[in-house]
Amino acid sequence: MTIGLSFLLGLLAGSVSCFMVGLWWPIALAVGLFAWLAFGLLDVKMDSTFSLLCGMLLVFCVSLSGMVFRASDQLNGLQYADTQGEDGTEFSYPVPPLGDARYGEAVYKANGCAACHTQQVTHEGVTLDVKAMAGNKNHAAVQDAISRFYKDIGREDSSGAVLGLPVGEWDRVVTDANAGDALKARNFLKAAGASVDVQVRFRGEDLMQHEYLNPEGRGWGRRRSVASDYLFAEPPMLGSVRIGPDLANIGARTTREALMSLLLNPASARAGARMPQHRFLFKKAGKDEQGQHIIHDGEQTYKPTRDAEVLVAYLMSLKSANYPLAEAPINKPFTSSLPNPAPAEAAASGAGK
Amino acid sequence: MSNEPIEDEAKQDPREAVDRSCRGPVLFLGFSAVAWLLVYSLFAMLAGVKVHAPGMMADSAWLAYGRIQPASQLALQFGFLVQLGLAVSAWILCHRGKTVLVDGGYLVFGGMLWNTGVMFGFVGILIGNASGLEGLQMPGKVLPLLFFGFVLVGLSLVQTNNRRTDEEMSPAQWFLFAATLWLPWVLAGSYLLIHFFNAKGVVANVVDWWFIRNFASIYLTFVGLGTLFHFLPALSGCRLVGRGYAQFAFWVMLLFGSIGGVSPGAPVPAWLPALSTVTAVFYFFGVVAACVCIKQTISGASVEDNADGTAYDLMRLAALIFISISVLNVFFAFPGPGATAQFTTYGPAMDLLFNLGFVGLTLIAALYHIFPRLAGMDFCPKMTGVQTMAIILGVFGMIPPVAFGGLMSGDATLGFSYYFASLGDLLLLVGSAILFLNFLGAILFSIKNCDCLAGICCKGEKKETNA
Numbered sequence: 001m002t003i004g005l006s007f008l009l010g011l012l013a014g015s016v017s018c019f020m021v022g023l024w025w026p027i028a029l030a031v032g033l034f035a036w037l038a039f040g041l042l043d044v045k046m047d048s049t050f051s052l053l054c055g056m057l058l059v060f061c062v063s064l065s066g067m068v069f070r071a072s073d074q075l076n077g078l079q080y081a082d083t084q085g086e087d088g089t090e091f092s093y094p095v096p097p098l099g100d101a102r103y104g105e106a107v108y109k110a111n112g113c114a115a116c117h118t119q120q121v122t123h124e125g126v127t128l129d130v131k132a133m134a135g136n137k138n139h140a141a142v143q144d145a146i147s148r149f150y151k152d153i154g155r156e157d158s159s160g161a162v163l164g165l166p167v168g169e170w171d172r173v174v175t176d177a178n179a180g181d182a183l184k185a186r187n188f189l190k191a192a193g194a195s196v197d198v199q200v201r202f203r204g205e206d207l208m209q210h211e212y213l214n215p216e217g218r219g220w221g222r223r224r225s226v227a228s229d230y231l232f233a234e235p236p237m238l239g240s241v242r243i244g245p246d247l248a249n250i251g252a253r254t255t256r257e258a259l260m261s262l263l264l265n266p267a268s269a270r271a272g273a274r275m276p277q278h279r280f281l282f283k284k285a286g287k288d289e290q291g292q293h294i295i296h297d298g299e300q301t302y303k304p305t306r307d308a309e310v311l312v313a314y315l316m317s318l319k320s321a322n323y324p325l326a327e328a329p330i331n332k333p334f335t336s337s338l339p340n341p342a343p344a345e346a347a348a349s350g351a352g353k
Numbered sequence: 354m355s356n357e358p359i360e361d362e363a364k365q366d367p368r369e370a371v372d373r374s375c376r377g378p379v380l381f382l383g384f385s386a387v388a389w390l391l392v393y394s395l396f397a398m399l400a401g402v403k404v405h406a407p408g409m410m411a412d413s414a415w416l417a418y419g420r421i422q423p424a425s426q427l428a429l430q431f432g433f434l435v436q437l438g439l440a441v442s443a444w445i446l447c448h449r450g451k452t453v454l455v456d457g458g459y460l461v462f463g464g465m466l467w468n469t470g471v472m473f474g475f476v477g478i479l480i481g482n483a484s485g486l487e488g489l490q491m492p493g494k495v496l497p498l499l500f501f502g503f504v505l506v507g508l509s510l511v512q513t514n515n516r517r518t519d520e521e522m523s524p525a526q527w528f529l530f531a532a533t534l535w536l537p538w539v540l541a542g543s544y545l546l547i548h549f550f551n552a553k554g555v556v557a558n559v560v561d562w563w564f565i566r567n568f569a570s571i572y573l574t575f576v577g578l579g580t581l582f583h584f585l586p587a588l589s590g591c592r593l594v595g596r597g598y599a600q601f602a603f604w605v606m607l608l609f610g611s612i613g614g615v616s617p618g619a620p621v622p623a624w625l626p627a628l629s630t631v632t633a634v635f636y637f638f639g640v641v642a643a644c645v646c647i648k649q650t651i652s653g654a655s656v657e658d659n660a661d662g663t664a665y666d667l668m669r670l671a672a673l674i675f676i677s678i679s680v681l682n683v684f685f686a687f688p689g690p691g692a693t694a695q696f697t698t699y700g701p702a703m704d705l706l707f708n709l710g711f712v713g714l715t716l717i718a719a720l721y722h723i724f725p726r727l728a729g730m731d732f733c734p735k736m737t738g739v740q741t742m743a744i745i746l747g748v749f750g751m752i753p754p755v756a757f758g759g760l761m762s763g764d765a766t767l768g769f770s771y772y773f774a775s776l777g778d779l780l781l782l783v784g785s786a787i788l789f790l791n792f793l794g795a796i797l798f799s800i801k802n803c804d805c806l807a808g809i810c811c812k813g814e815k816k817e818t819n820a
Contacts, residue, residue, distance in 0.1 A: 008604035063611035110481030112419020122618035235557035242764035277411035
């Protein structure tokens, strides 16, 4: 017996017990090693097409069930969720495409917009900041809690609240903490009787630009995209290459007119644009035709075809990365007394960019 | 020249009989593959031009970038790679098993179905019936046609393998046998899940990623490796060293190549990208084993027959490309580097390098060796030299600039590297056009010289020369 098959069988046993049975990984590793040794004493011939076929069928079943069926079991249970718009109105999410937008998806698909544009906003990670305020009575206890917290997480910090928390004022206790550390800090501080305020920051190039919360953002969405955003997409055109910007939230950051002129002649909207023109979506307009739908490109005037109308309606309906969900919340700034930019303003300035 | 009476020769050299059984079917598949390569390079160049000149061809919908780009991918993968892969597999399985091709007619009929399917898919994408999924861009209705076409070809290949003279199967046979069975399985699985059971939401994307992963990491890789495992020893006249390594590679790559392919940060449950990283790393162990096997086989060996020099060198180049891509792939499978490369033009450029640089070059090299044995006459040597150079320069002209440009400029921007890429596209177009003409010319010439048509055109003349 070569190392090949016995190792495979060991790996198979290990990965099945880890990923499917759900054993703790060191135990799964031990199971795998044991299986390797056990099968190593057997001899399986690679000369029989029958044994090859059996092995391949086994692998095919593992692959199909381990990746595809497991994912669909989990994702088929997705339901409507409650969310709220930027003005605070609550509604059920996702919203199925209405009116022209229903037909626009087919135009988007047919013309392969997904070859250059993705529809998925990603984030790089989430960090939390914790602030605390202590009064005269509990100041010593809070100060002690802070130093115990830092000792507990094994991190050195020589700034702000660690040196001395001012009495009766909010001050940052920890910045850039992960969820576990932030929870710990909150528990330590609460136990010592301090008031606690937590700020949640999502970082990532794709998200809204914000001076403090996310300095490097491009403003393509308020949160990352998740599976529930695509409940009504047939199929979700996630795309894998961004030769142009992400479109998951395009409806929230542009206008119908801008999209029309971008489709007709991208260079007129943005100098040096490499996006191909889509003149086939437009008809030449007569000289005497007037109206809102007429678009000027140089001397020639155009009017959109039905395809262009529905495509733009579809694009304007794409606002998925805009509404907070339980599994994809948006930034939650400090609510306490220290001066901070108001969240609504921050979001508005991000959207403007 | 094969002007001697064929029956007698078959008795002298069994290889000739094997080649004679392969002749029609393999050349048919090979020719359609080469024709699709020409179609691919033409449309890839058009797609590249669209990036430089946004206003060009903007009045016809079927020439939109988003249509010709996926259509060209279809022509490359399903038209060129799969068909040439099948042709080469058929020939290798015959020669390894020392048997004639069983039911060669299935190969021709299946090949016709497959070609019809690819044609419908290609036209379907151009007229706007694309499915919107990345790996299976063609309209869903085409998939059953492709499936049955492949199954017919596969039936012939599996029967041929079962009729082998030696009981022992060599690594080349395992890999080609597995590839032949695997593609119809994943094709049928994806079709049923996406179009028949109507996978909703991102489940369709998960199935699509699963297909892409299986198609590249199993089907194409196994065809490429199987071809290398046959030809590298065969051309240098030595035996394949390290059967155990090959066996290890086979199973590890099969298990871990069939799972994964989900990019970090995709809008799916987080275990899917994590699982993909894990499988990419384990898959790499299989690749290392395969590379050890290849390295041990070719070290110190040199090509036996100088006529195969080009084929042997091309295969060594392809093996080198395979190793480089595998190392890069496992590096970029980790979330950190992966996030840098994600959404940039690096990803598609690497896929293209894999498709053309590894699988494509391997299969073209195999074609150089097979063709003269089947057609009875060689490609024109001058044209072969030019086309090989043009294809290699084209691959290296169109891919690295886009890949590095993508890594350096990030996503949502396009560097100036696209100008270099168009030069590569042009070279590839020239190379594939010469290959097509070369193939066509040699076939026409050999048909003219062949006994089968001799009665019609120049029988008398030939008898004189024989005498």
